[in-house]
Amino acid sequence: xxxxxxxxxxxxxxxxxxxxxxxxxxxxxxxxxxxxxxxxxxxxxxxxxxxxxxxxxxxxxxxxxxxxxxxxxxxxxxxxxxxxxxxxxxxxxxxxxxxxxxxxxxxxxxxxxxxxxxxxxxxxxxxxxxxxxxxxxxxxxxxxxxxxxxxxxxxxxxxxxxxxxxxxxxxxxxxxxxxxxxxxxxxxxxxxxxxxxxxxxxxxxxxxxxxxxxxxxxxxxxxxxxxxxxxxxxxxxxxxxxxxxxxxxxxxxx
Amino acid sequence: xxxxxxxxxxxxxxxxxxxxxxxxxxxxxxxxxxxxxxxxxxxxxxxxxxxxxxxxxxxxxxxxxxxxxxxxxxxxxxxxxxxxxxxxxxxxxxxxxxxxxxxxxxxxxxxxxxxxxxxxxxxxxxxxxxxxxxxxxxxxxxxxxxxxxxxxxxxxxxxxxxxxxxxxxxxxxxxxxxxxxxxxxxxxxxxxxxxxxxx
Numbered sequence: 001x002x003x004x005x006x007x008x009x010x011x012x013x014x015x016x017x018x019x020x021x022x023x024x025x026x027x028x029x030x031x032x033x034x035x036x037x038x039x040x041x042x043x044x045x046x047x048x049x050x051x052x053x054x055x056x057x058x059x060x061x062x063x064x065x066x067x068x069x070x071x072x073x074x075x076x077x078x079x080x081x082x083x084x085x086x087x088x089x090x091x092x093x094x095x096x097x098x099x100x101x102x103x104x105x106x107x108x109x110x111x112x113x114x115x116x117x118x119x120x121x122x123x124x125x126x127x128x129x130x131x132x133x134x135x136x137x138x139x140x141x142x143x144x145x146x147x148x149x150x151x152x153x154x155x156x157x158x159x160x161x162x163x164x165x166x167x168x169x170x171x172x173x174x175x176x177x178x179x180x181x182x183x184x185x186x187x188x189x190x191x192x193x194x195x196x197x198x199x200x201x202x203x204x205x206x207x208x209x210x211x212x213x214x215x216x217x218x219x220x221x222x223x224x225x226x227x228x229x230x231x232x233x234x235x236x237x238x239x240x241x242x243x244x245x246x247x248x249x250x251x252x253x254x
Numbered sequence: 255x256x257x258x259x260x261x262x263x264x265x266x267x268x269x270x271x272x273x274x275x276x277x278x279x280x281x282x283x284x285x286x287x288x289x290x291x292x293x294x295x296x297x298x299x300x301x302x303x304x305x306x307x308x309x310x311x312x313x314x315x316x317x318x319x320x321x322x323x324x325x326x327x328x329x330x331x332x333x334x335x336x337x338x339x340x341x342x343x344x345x346x347x348x349x350x351x352x353x354x355x356x357x358x359x360x361x362x363x364x365x366x367x368x369x370x371x372x373x374x375x376x377x378x379x380x381x382x383x384x385x386x387x388x389x390x391x392x393x394x395x396x397x398x399x400x401x402x403x404x405x406x407x408x409x410x411x412x413x414x415x416x417x418x419x420x421x422x423x424x425x426x427x428x429x430x431x432x433x434x435x436x437x438x439x440x441x442x443x444x445x446x447x448x449x450x451x452x453x
Contacts, residue, residue: 013262020267022267023266023267023270024266025266025267025268025271026268029272033275034275037275040283041282044282044283044286044287045286045287047287047291048286048287048291051294052294053294053295053297053301054298056294060294063291064291067288067292068295086288087284088280088284091276091279091280091282091283091284092280094279094283095276117272120262121262121264122266122268122272123268123272125265125269126265126272126276127273127276129269129273130273130277
């Protein structure tokens with residue numbers, strides 16, 4: 001049966017690997033990350049070069065609206081202390097968005113020439129850990145070391161239930177970076193997987209007619225449109241919004 | 255080891271590079287992209303605020319000027335009203351003065367006319383009384399037939415003149431007064447009437 005053939009030809013999470021300073025690295029993820037960085041930086045430089053205090057262009061307008069929304073969110077929830085978080089949230093959104101949009105180049109092959117780097121656990125988890133470390137740092141800074149520790153022990157339940165409090169809080173703190181990373185990674189990985197499945201439809205024949213090619217031509221753009229317009233922006237937005245919320249929670253009860 | 259290389263949920267060395275790459279992106283955004291753009295946005299906001307402030311100031315200035323103009327016009331109007339009222343008062347005063355003067359003049363004229371009248375009357379009475387005295391003497395002389403001594407009969411003459419002088423009833427006094435004057439007077443009309451017819 002063709003279905004068996006299709007399933008056998010699809011691999012999940014395969015990367016061409018290499019060694020860098022003795023570490024195993026996914027080469028396609030690295031160059032895709034480099035490409036995403038390049039795009040973000042060129043975009044930033046173009047914005048910077050075209051920046052005007054007069055009537056802004058479309059790109060600057062979008063940028064200012066986005067940054068303005070982030071600044072407003074930070075300002076209302078955290079206050080002036082949160083100003084340092086704005087560049088982080090903006091960088092997260094931009095970088096994740098650009099990386100997500102690389103799905104457009106997906107061929108559904110085993111190795112993509114330009115895969116979405118967010119579809120590799122390494123980038124989402126790396127960013128999530130980075131964010132969570134900063135969040136804990138902000139929490140210690142705003143609560144003090146004692147406040148930081150007691151925060152785990154004495155809430156949300158009364159003090160004598162501190163083992164329960166500790167358990168709940170530790171689970172929550174561990175779950176945060178994992179959910180942050182896996183949400184993004186899962187969406188992008190499955191996006192790539194969908195492309196592989198659609199591409200595998202190509203071998204589908206009915207009564208000798210290559211119906212599969214038609215299916216690929218129809219479904220591949222449709223899925224990519226959905227990916228680019230919805231999944232990519234939404235996941236980038238959620239990641240940066242959750243980052244802001246984590247910082248908000250960490251710095252609120254100062 | 256096989257699990258680590260085959261399971262896509264397990265990160266490998268790539269994560270280190272990815273974190274570094276992301277750090278670079280964050281630093282780039284924070285140091286290179288955001289500051290100038292934020293600066294431009296702030297500058298634009300400042301410019302907008304400035305122009306709004308200038309517009310507000312201009313509006314306030316226009317308001318002030320309009321208020322001043324209205325106040326000036328109102329003042330001028332009030333002044334005009336005052337002037338008109340003053341003029342009206344002056345005119346009334348002039349009219350009243352003239353009327354008072356005319357009234358005074360009239361009463362003065364009336365008074366002097368009355369005085370003149372009284373004087374003329376007195377003069378006429380005196381003239382008449384003098385003539386009457388002479389006439390009485392002449393009549394008496396003719397009647398008596400001899401000279402009447404004016405000095406000797408002075409009292410008689412004076413009495414007659416007094417009768418003449420004594421007021422408005424002069425016209426009817428002679429009829430009543432002459433008989434009342436006594437015996438010599440009683441003879442006068444009796445003798446007077448023929449004498450008059452004789453002349």
